[in-house]
Amino acid sequence: MSRIRVLIADDHALVRAGFRTLVETEDDLELVGEASTGHEVLDLVRKVRADVVLMDIRMPELDGIEATQRITADEDLAGVHVLILTTFDHDEHVLAALRAGASGFLVKDTDPVELLRAIRVVASGDGLLSPGVTRRMIARIAASPGPSTVDNAALAALTEREREVVTLVAEGLNNDDIAERLFISPTTAKTHVSRALVKLDARDRAQLVAMAYRSGLVTPPR
Known part of the structure; x- marks a missing residue:
C-alpha cells in the first residue's frame, strides 16, 4: 500500500x-x-x-x-x-x-x-x-455576491439520488453517514458523490459544497 x-x-x-x-x-x-x-x-x-x-x-x-x-x-x-x-x-x-x-x-x-x-x-x-x-x-457562501459557477445543464444532469446525496454532503456528512441516512452501502454513497463531482466539475467535496449553495441546489439552514 x-x-x-x-x-x-x-x-x-x-x-x-x-x-x-x-x-x-x-x-x-x-x-x-x-x-x-x-x-x-x-x-x-x-x-x-x-x-x-x-x-x-x-x-x-x-x-x-x-x-x-x-x-x-x-x-x-x-x-x-x-x-x-x-x-x-x-x-x-x-x-x-x-x-x-x-x-x-x-x-x-x-x-x-x-x-x-x-x-x-x-x-x-x-x-x-x-x-x-x-x-x-x-x-457566507450562500449570501456572497457573484453568479453561480455551475452550468445549468450540469445541474439538470444530476439524478434525483445524486441531488439528495449532494444535499447530505453539504450538511457535512461523510460517505458512511450518507449510507446510513439513505439505507445504502458506503460504496454506493461514494459512487453517487463521485458522479456528482464529475458532473459539476468540482475538484473535491469542499468545492462541491460551495457550488451547491451558490447555485441554489441546496438552501442554507435558517
Whole structure:
C-alpha cells in the first residue's frame, strides 16, 4: 500500500518541526519536503509530487492562499490536495481558501489525532473544515455576491439520488453517514458523490459544497 506523501509549508521552523515529527510517526504517511515561502512550495510541489500540502496562510513572498490557487489551477498538479492550517479561523480566510481550491481548513491548535485524520481525509479526495466554521461558511457562501459557477445543464444532469446525496454532503456528512441516512452501502454513497463531482466539475467535496449553495441546489439552514 502506497503511503500518503506530505509536504509542509510554514515560515516558522518550530511549527514545521512539530508537523514533521507528527507525520514521521505514522506508517502510512511520508514527509517529502518542507517549504518556508510560497514560492518554495510551488517549486517543491512539482518536484516531489505530494499528495497533501499542509499550507500556512501567512508566508513571505507569496501567501498560502495565492500558492494554493496556483497549485489548484495547474492541471499537472490535479492530484495535489491542499490542507490550509492557520492560527485563526477567520471567515475571510476560510472563504479565500475554499475559493482558491483548498480541500480543507484547520486551525493550528487542532488535536494531533484530528490533524492526522484530516490529512487522510483530504488525501482520499474528501473535503474538510475545522469544527465550528462549517455553518458560518454555508451562510457566507450562500449570501456572497457573484453568479453561480455551475452550468445549468450540469445541474439538470444530476439524478434525483445524486441531488439528495449532494444535499447530505453539504450538511457535512461523510460517505458512511450518507449510507446510513439513505439505507445504502458506503460504496454506493461514494459512487453517487463521485458522479456528482464529475458532473459539476468540482475538484473535491469542499468545492462541491460551495457550488451547491451558490447555485441554489441546496438552501442554507435558517
